[in-house]
Amino acid sequence: MPHTYQFARPALTVDIVVFGLDEDDLQVMLIQRDLPPFEGEWALPGGFVHVEETLEEAARRELVEETGLKDIYLEQLYTFGAVERDPRERVVTVAYYALVNLEGHDVQASTDARNAAWFPVSDLPKLAFDHQQILDAAHARLRGKVRYQPIGFELLPDRFTLRQLQRLYEVILDRELDKRNFRKKVLAMEIVKETNEIEKDVAHRAAKLYRFDKRTYDRLMKQGFNFEI
C-alpha cells in the first residue's frame, strides 16, 4: 500500500534511552540489531512513528515491543536531524529518555526476536548510528536536571532507604556526597516520608524505609527547586 507525496519526506523515528539503576551502576538498555545496517551492533530501542500515533505513543509502543517495559517515566529529550545520520536515507529521530528501577519492573531482556540487555553507562559497546551521541545527550540531561528537579525517584523501588537515594545521586552526578548533608537536605525539602518498615535481610544494621511524598514531589517537579548538593 504505497503512499505518494509531492515532496520527499524524511522518515521519522523515535529512539529511547532507558536508564536503570543497579546496585551501584547506572545502566542503559540496548538492543542488538538483527538487520543491516549495523547488523549485530548494539543500538537504542526505537522505531518508526506511525501516522496515527503521537510521538510519545510511538516511544511507548516500541518500548513494549522491544523490551517489554511499560508504564514508565518518559520524557522527550531532543530531536536529531543530521542529514547523514542513517546511511540508507534521511531519518529524523525524536529521542526520549526513560527512567525505571530494575527491581520493580519485570524486564524481559528479549522479545520480538531481538536481543536486549542492560549495560553500565561507564562501559558501553560501540553503538550503531549516532546513538552514542543521543545517549551522551540523555546522560547530560539527567545530570543537569537532577540539580533543579526531583527527578530520578523513578529509578528506585517503591520503598527505599536514604542510602539508596544518595547512591542514586552519586551515580548520576558521578561524585561522592556527604551523608549528613544529603540527609539534611532531602528531609528538609519534605520530599520523602518515613515509613514504619525497615530493611530486611541485610548483614548490618537495617535502615528505615522511606517513600516519596507524592504531593511535595509533584509540586517541586513542576516549579523546580535548587538541589546543589
Add this chain to the structure above:
Amino acid sequence: MPHTYQFARPALTVDIVVFGLDEDDLQVMLIQRDLPPFEGEWALPGGFVHVEETLEEAARRELVEETGLKDIYLEQLYTFGAVERDPRERVVTVAYYALVNLEGHDVQASTDARNAAWFPVSDLPKLAFDHQQILDAAHARLRGKVRYQPIGFELLPDRFTLRQLQRLYEVILDRELDKRNFRKKVLAMEIVKETNEIEKDVAHRAAKLYRFDKRTYDRLMKQGFNFEI
C-alpha cells in the same frame, strides 16, 4: 516529481518562536497566514524541512525567508507531534526558539509576500494551529533557563546599560528585582565589562555602557551557574 514510500509518513516542519526585547516588553514575531487553513490568522514563522537540510538549517532558512532575520541565537525547544494538530494531515513540528535584540537586527517586517509583525507576549492575538502552546513552552523555557544560564544577552544591543540588563531579567521573570543586589551579582560573576562610553541622548544622568566578557559568558553558558536573583 512525486515521492513514494511503503508506509505513510508524517510531514515534518519547523516552527520558530522569535523573542525580541522592546523598551519594556518581551515581544514575539508572528506571521499572518495567507493560505488556508487559518487564513488571515497569526502564526509562528516556520515551514517544511527539506530532505537535504538539517533541522536547524531549515529553521534558519525559514527565518530568513519569512522575516529576514539571520545569524541569530537559535535553540531547539521541543517537538510537537499531536495527531490532530494540523487539520489537513499529520504534521510533526520541531520547535525552535530564537533571541534577537530589536535594535541590532534589521527586521524586515514583511517579506515573501507575508505580513510579519512583533507582538508583546502579554497581549497576543489568537494563534493558528497549536502555536499558542508552542509559544507558552518557549516562554516557560526562557524563564527556566535564565536561572541557570546567562541566556538573554542576545536580546540586548552590543553595548548596554546595567539598567537595560536588569529590565530584561525583570521582563522575562515577570517580577521586580533589587537594583543593588542585581548589579552586585552580575558584576561579581564577571560576565560584563565596563566600557569607557556612556549613554547618549537621555534626559537624565547618563549610565555607563557595558559589554559582555565573551570568555566568561561562553564558559558559564556551558557549565551553567546559579542565578537565583
Add this chain to the structure above:
DNA sequence: TTCCTTAGTGTGTGTTCGACACCAATATGG
C-alpha cells in the same frame, strides 16, 4: 536655579552550604 529622573553605591542580618567524627544496631564467625 529648580526640579525631575535615573545612576550609582554599602551594610547588616538571617539563611544556607559544606566540612567534619562518633556511637548504635545488627549479622557473622570464631
Add this chain to the structure above:
DNA sequence: CCATATTGGTGTCGAACACACACTAAGGAA
C-alpha cells in the same frame, strides 16, 4: 557469647551567600 565487621544515624560551627533597605550624584528640562 564475645569480637568484629558493616552500615545506620545524628549535630555543630564557620564561611559564603541572599536579601532587605535609602541616600547622594549627575544631567537635562522647564
